């Protein structure tokens with residue numbers, strides 16, 4: 001190849017790659033964002049197609065809505081707190097006081113993420129329901145007439161079920177964070193006579209804070225959106241926003257009310273999603 | 286010298302000849318690169334001759350990889366053109382540039398056997414089966430890895446993986462071979478062997494143009510025909526290897542390429558005599574050194590390598606300075622001494638020492654030959 | 668190790684055992700037990716039977732297993748293709764657009780599933796886009812809900828893939844399509860398999876959107892478990908739940924073995 005003549009520069013090719021994003025984006029737009037827009041539209045329009053916030057305001061002040069909102073937030077906050085405590089206790093033991101087989105146990109807990117949430121509720125009816133093992137045992141032992149344990153059909157039943165289902169979501173990032181804690185540092189501290197509690201507070205917890213924030217905000221989001229557990233417990237007094245959407249739309253065919261509640265629920269969820277992304281982003285995830 | 290891959294068959298000899306002739310020059314024509322507002326390569330003009338090994342060395346972050354990736358087509362120059370042979374490749378996608386590239390961590394495809402890794406480029410270009418088989422055999426033989434064709438990369442040591450990576454790049458008969466810190470993931474002993482292997486590879490394939498990026502001056506000094514020293518996105522100096530080492534054009538080059546003592550001197554007399562030595566004063570001592578056009582009164586640096594300083598003088602070592610002995614490190618073959626000369630620490634690597642080693646703190650004369658020195662201007666910056 | 672004294676460790680292990688049994692072990696065990704229970708009026712069932720399982724294999728429950736499997740595979744496959752496609756395509760967008768689109772692809776995982784179902788009902792109940800009452804609307808709901816997870820998994824895999832592999836491939840003359848087929852996708856395979864496994868599992872357990880949109884002839888496992896237990900037929904519900912758990916776990920373990928083998932080879 002002779003180096004004498006320099007060929008003219010080829011014309012710069014435009015990368016056609018930009019448009020490859022269109023098919024999957026269009027699919028999602030059609031099946032998700034378009035329906036989302038319609039929900040919002042329905043929420044703020046009356047039957048004649050005119051913009052109308054009257055119905056929205058009415059629902060906002062309705063007893064059934066406020067109850068559901070309060071229930072949703074109470075359950076979500078309580079369950080998240082429970083998940084954080086359970087996740088932290090399990091995580092600390094799994095990571096720093098391991099026992100034979102703890103690796104298998106950790107993976108077993110992790111697979112709970114893949115199981116349907118209502119499984120736990122169903123199991124709880126057998127365990128703590130009015131005719132469940134616990135009540136039957138207590139009634140037999142103390143010759144009681146009525147089942148003494150009744151928490152399952154209350155807010156607390158839902159909270160306990162959600163703690164079971166969602167604590168693996170705290171445990172997972174926590175174990176990842178713990179695996180990065182320098183074991184040498186812990187050993188050095190214990191050689192210097194630091195008590196375990198002090199080491200946990202001063203060495204381990206600071207390293208775990210980002211994981212706790214990320215896992216906690218994910219739990220908040222998932223518990224606000226949880227539907228199966230609440231539906232399966234089916235307690236009259238425990239209605240949350242997702243359940244309200246379902247009952248308004250399917251049982252009462254009140255689509256506009258369902259859309260209004262959905263708008264509020266989605267807004268709440270997206271806020272929590274933003275919080276989670278922010279926390280996870282700071283975690284470097 | 287035997288070339289395992291190219292003996293015994295005429296077809297292969299033709300191939301070998303083709304490689305010898307196939308080298309192209311690489312020309313950077315005012316190439317600059319920026320990430321946003323951050324300019325990482327200032328307009329760079331540089332030519333690599335066909336068949337030449339150019340080592341680009343410099344501290345981390347000085348823009349070496351950026352320059353190499355601009356040739357490969359993975360970073361777009363903000364301005365300037367890059368030519369390979371007669372082709373302006375600036376706007377060509379990487380897969381149309383006809384190069385071979387080897388990276389620091391080998392990047393062998395883990396899901397392919399060694400032979401499939403080596404065959405990858407030819408298959409991607411749609412070469413026919415017979416040719417692929419032949420080339421894979423040749424290339425593996427060239428790097429001495431013929432026995433490992435059926436292995437997976439994870440079954441090889443780091444050095445072996447790097448050989449396969451080189452074979453993979455050679456199999457496509459590249460016009461230019463780009464090597465980005467190819468040995469820095471290997472440990473010292475294997476690295477030394479690999480440097481020799483690459484030198485031998487280039488003797489076998491003398492037409493192959495190689496751009497060799499490294500931060501290791503030993504690799505550069507051993508392999509390169511020419512060296513370009515990068516600093517802060519600019520070429521600080523560029524020239525034939527021995528020349529750059531012996532007559533560094535600036536302080537940065539002197540210090541980066543090998544070890545150097547740089548004594549601040551004042552020129553008293555420009556280049557004179559048959560050898561063109563200038564005269565310069567260091568304190569009271571009058572020294573002769575290889576000049577680079579200095580005028581009397583210029584303040585400059587006298588560069589002398591540690592191995593050229595001696596505690597004993599003879600008629601060749603006509604330069605003489607005195608210093609206070611600060612440290613002595615005996616290392617078997619070599620003894621490293623540190624002296625203080627007028628406030629400048631001076632390092633000496635001596636193979637022979639006087640019978641009675643002077644005490645620490647004593648004042649010792651140092652001798653060196655004017656031919657071993659060079660006058661080096663202080664850097665404009667820093 | 669944090670706690671050196673043996674009694675201290677044993678106390679902690681007992682705490683762990685208690686939490687683990689109450690929260691995770693007991694529910695699984697009791698579902699298993701009840702799926703085999705004959706009558707259960709006391710602390711323990713009065714007898715064991717496999718009747719509930721044979722009912723599953725024969726009756727309408729089998730249709731539910733089939734509906735769930737088909738939905739999971741189809742929705743999972745579509746989500747896998749679209750998620751992988753999106754993750755790959757986002758890499759060649761400019762950074763700001765890629766970040767915005769990346770968040771948009773994640774949003775379906777953040778909204779309550781019932782509202783996804785509600786949206787589909789509102790959007791697709793009239794011609795020309797009449798999906799309500801068809802199987803397609805169930806597929807659509809499941810696809811939307813799992814798409815974010817496949818997208819996320821594949822994106823994470825791509826982020827972990829060293830750019831060197833693809834760049835070396837390009838420099839050797841591989842065009843984008845060849846590179847995708849022979850380098851990128853094979854290296855991503857473990858993430859693709861994991862993404863499919865996860866989305867399949869999610870689809871198998873999906874309830875919220877499905878109860879909103881399912882047509883009469885396409886009752887998935889969770890929906891049919893719900894209607895069984897709602898009718899008071901809790902033992903049959905438990906048996907069906909065990910089937911659901913077993914199918915999910917077998918699939919996940921199977922896929923894990925495939926990826927494990929790939930990672931080793």
Ligand SMILES: Nc1ncnc2c1ncn2[C@@H]1O[C@H](COP(=O)(O)OP(=O)(O)O)[C@@H](O)[C@H]1O
Nearest residue numbers: 320323325343344345346347348349350351352
């Ligand atoms: N993708 C990138 N985005 C922004 N800055 C980069 C990028 N790649 C390299 N740089 C910057 O360019 C400079 C030169 O980098 P590089 O060419 O890799 O240096 P070298 O190979 O000499 O160590 C560094 O300051 C580095 O931080």
Ligand SMILES: [Mg+2]
Nearest residue numbers: 349350351466
């Ligand atoms: Mg570099």
